[in-house]
Amino acid sequence: MNNDDARRTLLGPMLVRDKHAAKGQSTYDQRLLELGADHDWLHADPWRVLRIQSEFVAGFDALAELPPAVTVFGSARTKPEEPYYALGEQLGAAITNAGYAVITGGGPGLMEATNKGALEAGGRSIGLGIELPHEQGINDYVDMGLNFRYFFARKTMFLKYSQAFVCLPGGLGTLDELFEVLCMVQTGKVTNYPIVLLGTSFWEPMVQWLQHTLVAEGMISEGDMDLFLVTDSVEDAVAHIQRVHQQMPLFSSDAQ
Numbered sequence: 001m002n003n004d005d006a007r008r009t010l011l012g013p014m015l016v017r018d019k020h021a022a023k024g025q026s027t028y029d030q031r032l033l034e035l036g037a038d039h040d041w042l043h044a045d046p047w048r049v050l051r052i053q054s055e056f057v058a059g060f061d062a063l064a065e066l067p068p069a070v071t072v073f074g075s076a077r078t079k080p081e082e083p084y085y086a087l088g089e090q091l092g093a094a095i096t097n098a099g100y101a102v103i104t105g106g107g108p109g110l111m112e113a114t115n116k117g118a119l120e121a122g123g124r125s126i127g128l129g130i131e132l133p134h135e136q137g138i139n140d141y142v143d144m145g146l147n148f149r150y151f152f153a154r155k156t157m158f159l160k161y162s163q164a165f166v167c168l169p170g171g172l173g174t175l176d177e178l179f180e181v182l183c184m185v186q187t188g189k190v191t192n193y194p195i196v197l198l199g200t201s202f203w204e205p206m207v208q209w210l211q212h213t214l215v216a217e218g219m220i221s222e223g224d225m226d227l228f229l230v231t232d233s234v235e236d237a238v239a240h241i242q243r244v245h246q247q248m249p250l251f252s253s254d255a256q
Contacts, residue, residue: 051149052150052153055148055149055150055153056153056156058146059128059146059148059153059154059156059157060160062144062146063126063146063157063160063161066101066124066126066161067099067100067101067124068099068100068101068163068245068251069100069101069102069103069124069126069161069162069163070095070100070101070102070103070162070163070164070165070166070241071103071104071158071162071164071165071166072088072091072092072095072102072103072104072110072111072114072165072166072167072168073104073105073165073166073167073168073170073173073174073177073178074088074104074109074110074111074113074114074167074168074169074170074174075109075110075168075169075170075171075174076105076107076108076109076110076111076136076170076173077108077109077171078109078110078113078169079109080113084110084113084168084169084199085109085110085113086113087113087168087198087199087234088110088111088112088113088114088116088117088168089113089114089116089117089120090117090234091114091117091166091168091198091234091237092113092114092115092116092117092118092119092121092123092125093117093118093120093121093123094117094234094235094237094238095114095118095123095166095238096117096118096121096122096123096124097121097123098238098241098242100123100163100164100241101118101123101124101125101126102114102115102117102118102123102124102125102126103126103127103128103158103161103162104126104127104128104142105127105128105129105130105154105173105177106126106127106128106129106138106139106142106145106146106147107127107129107136107138107139108136108139110168110169110170111127111139112139112140112141114168115127115139115141115142116139116141118141119141119142119143120141124143124144125141125142125143125144126142126143126144126145127139127142127144127145127146128145128146128148128154128157128158129145129146129147129148129154130147130148130149130151130154131147131148131149155177155180158177158181159180159181159184159190162193163191163193163245163250163251164193164194164195164196164241164244164245165178165181165193165194165195165196166195166196166197166198166237166241167195167196167197167198167203168198168199169199169202169203178195178197181195182195182224182227182228185227186220186224186227191248191250192227193244194229194240194241194244194245195227195228195229196228196229196230196231196237196240196241197228197229197230197231198231198232198234198237199232200230200231200232201232203230204230207225207230210224210225211225
């Protein structure tokens with residue numbers, strides 16, 4: 001184990017401002033979950049528990065004093081010249097101007113766009129990255145970047161430190177994050193915070209499938225369709241978040 005590996009072992013998720021991560025190597029998640037993985041890695045599974053614990057401890061410590069925040073999920077593949085990138089910038093600025101910190105997955109594409117909009121508007125811009133074999137690293141528009149080894153620790157930070165969620169268009173990672181939040185809200189595991197899907201033409205086919213297949217076949221209830229708002233308007237998205245928050249004791253003017 002070299003000095004860099006030893007330092008990572010001690011620190012848990014790193015506060016990162018560089019992009020030096022080795023490419024093409026197996027990740028900690030892979031080594032944890034692979035059947036028949038090399039058990040010389042960190043010697044034994046009990047040591048992995050300590051590494052996992054360090055992710056939670058360091059994440060809780062870094063984010064403990066974060067003000068009310070909105071997490072934005074979205075594609076890592078969107079290019080700056082594409083329309084959705086501009087939408088992400090507008091969203092980041094609008095969330096900031098409404099008084100919230102912005103949290104993203106810290107990567108490129110729409111995550112970068114939203115962080116950029118927040119940072120350039122003078123707000124808190126947080127990136128919670130994930131170690132992946134071909135990950136580009138934390139984008140340049142975060143003022144706090146944490147890089148996680150394990151998806152489940154990272155997801156916990158999104159859920160614990162966010163008071164609303166906005167989904168821009170995205171792929172499997174975005175869908176995974178969206179349905180994780182919907183499931184946690186539906187089952188009462190987290191507060192019923194507002195969830196917004198931004199980009200009607202992108203999200204409407206999925207919404208129709210939910211309505212005409214899952215609701216129609218009794219897999220979810222009609223009321224579950226009220227867990228989220230679909231809109232094309234950044235202003236409507238932020239206004240919806242503020243309106244829901246005004247009805248919650250946590251955000252009321254007389255809350256302690």
